[in-house]
Amino acid sequence: MSIKIGLLGFGTVASGIPFLLQENGQKIEEAAKDKLEIAKVLVKDDAEKERLVAAGHAYNFVTDVDAILSDDDIQIVVELMGRIEPAKTFITKALEAGKHVVSANKDLIATHGKELIALAQEKGLAFYYEAAVAGGIPILRTLANSLTSDKVTRILGVLNGTSNFMMTKMVDEGWTYDAALAEAQRLGYAESDPTNDVEGIDAAYKAVILSQFGFGMTIDFEQVDHQGISTITPDDVAVAQELGYVIKLVGDIRETATGISAEVSPTFLPKDHPLASVNDVMNAVFVESIGIGESMYYGPGAGQKPTATSVTADIVRIARRLSDNTVGKPFNEFSRETRLADASDVKSHYYFAITTPDEKGQLLRLAELFNAEDISFEQVLQQKASDNQARVVIITHSMSKTQLAHITDKLSAISDMTLLNTFKVLGE
Ligand SMILES: NC(=O)c1ccc[n+]([C@@H]2O[C@H](COP(=O)([O-])OP(=O)(O)OC[C@H]3O[C@@H](n4cnc5c(N)ncnc54)[C@H](OP(=O)(O)O)[C@@H]3O)[C@@H](O)[C@H]2O)c1
Incomplete structure (x- = not known):
């Protein structure tokens, strides 16, 4: 017997999963208490299917999502297509069909997570998305599990690798915003439309998710003030340096006496702050809490292997819970009334x-x-x-x-x- 998985999409992240299942097969099987098998893979069309088969991928590629949703043998659906639709519809249908779901889709989870989490709960199914925040850094499970006995007071994060790469060029090498953006695009870090990365939208999505895990409060994306890096000038960068600071795009979620506030903005960080040395495409999440004090979680926020590692860990966790008969607990059990700070x-x-x-x-x-x-x-x-x-x-x-x-x-x-x-x- 094995646990069968249906992959939705076979792009950068999804195509990293087979490598991990093979490379770390024995360890994964022992942790999952079962063999994991990619039973079907959804791709867009026949041309894509033929291209992948010709490239040596020996999977059962399908072009109709129902081939996965109506397959009773498939227990876990892994959505790695990105964007809101059709991902939202496919995940909803997968949950309605009784399948556990893994996703890395921060856009979707930040804007429609509430309803998907509620549906998963109602059906007693797992819905995990560790890779949605800071790709390869296991921050969500750390907040949900290891910091469960602690009280988090503030989370600061360098949460977007593209803008951090650009800021590093602007600060360390004096590049202009436009030159840094052109280089990020040349290297494939920034998309042709870089709005979500440079205007703080992607980091704001992550702030929404972090507020749930760190503070137990579900805030809406619209409630996260976000400002991007496009207005930062070489003069600002030079003055920051002169005064002992480094400018970075920072997500900041904190609890005040009246409630929580979450925002993403260019921030002057003192040069000796641990986040100030997070450079290039790296991400970091800096947590201030009563028990631990200060702790920082640093690593690659994107990339095929780091992100696929987080996704696969979610799959293994579900498989293990299926074997242990404990599946269905929410990814994040910390929940309290949401109050926004004055x-x-x-x-x-x-x-x-x-x-x-x-x-x-x-x-x-x-x-x-x-x-x-x-x-x-x-x-x-x-x-x-x-x-x-x-x-x-x-x-x-x-x-x-x-x-x-x-x-x-x-x-x-x-x-x-x-x-x-x-x-x-x-x-x-
Ligand atoms: N890449 C990273 O480092 C990273 C890090 C953290 C989180 N994530 C998240 O992980 C998810 C996947 O990212 P990725 O980088 O792997 O994206 P990607 O390389 O663009 O892969 C997505 C794949 O899904 C396909 N797809 C889109 N709609 C489809 C549909 N309706 N049916 C079948 N296939 C469809 C796309 O095909 P087309 O190309 O033809 O559209 C593409 O091959 C996203 O939610 C992203 O935000 C990625």
């Missing part, structure tokens, strides 16, 4: 880059403006920007998002000053 409770230091007329009294004007909002300065830097313009950089003491909204509105309304950029600064 903006006045979400506090950070902030960086402001502002151009002002190059005349005396401008710093005083800014100080009065910030002071009226009860915001104080931690560091100030003034540089000549052009013949008649100065560039003022301010790093504030801790201030709330309410104060941020007020001061941003006020600065935007001043005709002879321009607010160039505002970024969060990680500080005490």
